[in-house]
Amino acid sequence: MASAQESSLSTNSRDRSSIRNFFFSNEFGLLFLILVFATIFALLTTGFTSRFNLYALGRNISIDVVIGFSMMVVIVTGGLNLSVGSIGVSAVMFGGWLIEGMGSNLPIALILLLLGGGLLGAVNGVMVVRTGVHSFIITLATMSVYFGLMIWLTQAEAFRNLPPEVATFGRTKIYGYLSPLLLISLGVAIMLAVLYRYTSLGRNMLAAGANPTAAELSGVNVKRTFILCHALSGLLAALAATMLTCRTGAAIPSMTGHIGQDWLLPAFLAPVLGGTLLSGGKVSVLGTFFGAVLVSLLTNGLLLLQVSEFWVQAVLGALLLSAVLLEKLRNVVLLQNRFI
């Protein structure tokens, strides 16, 4: 009886601790901000809660989420992948060529383009582990190399005769306001959460990122793990670009901007806001998801408030800075109160 009471007390204590930890978590802070800003925009703007706006917002969120994930899986290693945009556009241009140039059917082209993205990511990883040069330098170089090769091979011509199902999928509305692209990003989030929480591969990635030497001594093949992280990043970048292709209905050389640099801000904002450590070893899939939601929400709301388009970028930059400073402040408060 006494043992049962102790067990019950222990369980209750753990539950309270989990709930308390959640309320002090980065994810809860982001969720709170999302709800606050959504309420403000709903009250101050016309059309924020309209079906079209909710649909468009959801679609933008879905792409930003996957872009954020493509950076997050490399930040886990303590590295960066500046070439996510270049890999993404190169992969979909490869897919476009398979369909229009080689007559491939859509599912096969889709699989091959995702593998192509993974391959380009793996090339980054191989160069990083073989040379020992920081991934910032390697991917800074490959973002130009991949993009340049793509422009040279395609002569900057878009693949515009893709099967109509591509654009139709991108324009599909579930119940009038939900984009199927959002379901894809949710699916990716669940798979990544399972990877990091329940698989040895995911735990190896976290261990290798936190302390490569210790991980190596524990039997983790750190180099192979880093290459896999970069390959996963390339695959996710290719997936994000595929989703964007569904949005535009064509594979376009400029879809991620010049040398893919348009993706850099969303790629960094989501994981950094979400609490992924830039030094590696800690990841937050839910936080990255919420980070992307917050960024897309703010962009949408500020545009609806008719804030000058030029100020939106400044606000997003200030948000990034505020998030970092608030995180520092929160950690200090929690330490002082011995919550952590």
Place this chain on the structure above:
Amino acid sequence: MTQENVFQEFGRKSFRTLKNCLLGTTLACLTASPVLASDTRVALVPGGPHPYFAAWEKAGQDAKRDFGLSGADYRVPQKWELSQQNQLLESLLTQGYNGFLIFPGDPVGTNSIASELTAEGTPVIALAGCLKQPTPAVFCLGTDTGNSAYLGTKELIKTLGGKGKIAHFTGFLVDPNTQLRIDAVQKAANETGGAVEVIQVIADIDAPEPAEEKINAFLAAQADKVDGIVTTAWVPAVVAANSLRKIGDKRIKMVGIDHDEVVLKAIKDGYVHGTMLQNPYGQGYIGSFAMNKLRSGCKVNQNAPFKSTALTNQFIDSGTAFVGRDKVDTYIGAMEAVTKDLMASFESTYLVCN
């Protein structure tokens, strides 16, 4: 100074040169019908910040006043990104804009958002750049870029005496107009039977930093080997004009494009032979007029004398004109004349109104 800031500065300069233009008032007299209040709220949306589009703001303001529109606002995506433009367009639709004049961020990719806008009952006109057919845009009103580049090169060849070596500085490689311009310059050179040779094409430089770097490097290495320069994008024209002034070279003849103050002053001072004007004000003004008509029940005349380009067979040329030293002080008049001509017969030629 960032690229955006430079563009904004260029834009302000361009706007100043146009602010005294009374074109809108003049053109209003050409519309016989009295101005009635309209619920048409037009958004004029370029692909990103660029000085070329600065004249659209005044064009929208004048159109709003002259045609009694509910609104005609110039809204600029913060960067040259297709996704940024798409987000802005989605937001503008949510805000209640019901007519869109769009410079396509991509001639193919913008078709998707254009389809969504038209599905919501808002017409779309492609402005200054065309959408690739099939497209939901009712027509494309812009400069015939290939023809403009061709005519500019012919002017350059004429001033060179029909022979020499020329260089061509042009815009972004991902812009489909760029290849048209490159082909047009080459075509004009080929027509000389080898007397004129295009010794170098420098593309992808319609931004201050790459333009400064590449044009200055070219002139440092090959200024003595080149006789003429033709530029077919705004920023390269400005940078090349500045560079020729800095090195004090009046031997090299140059034909630029557009109406930046730097280029106009270089023409006056003899560093640049002339410039090919485009008509951004007319595009914005006439485009707003046409949008209001379309929303009032007019239809596009399918038998209208549309031109064909590589992208569309429903192209309306907003006009181009060469301005040399003799006309540089009255260039606004040249733009007015082109716009007046087009405006005078636009409704009867391109629209069917009951």
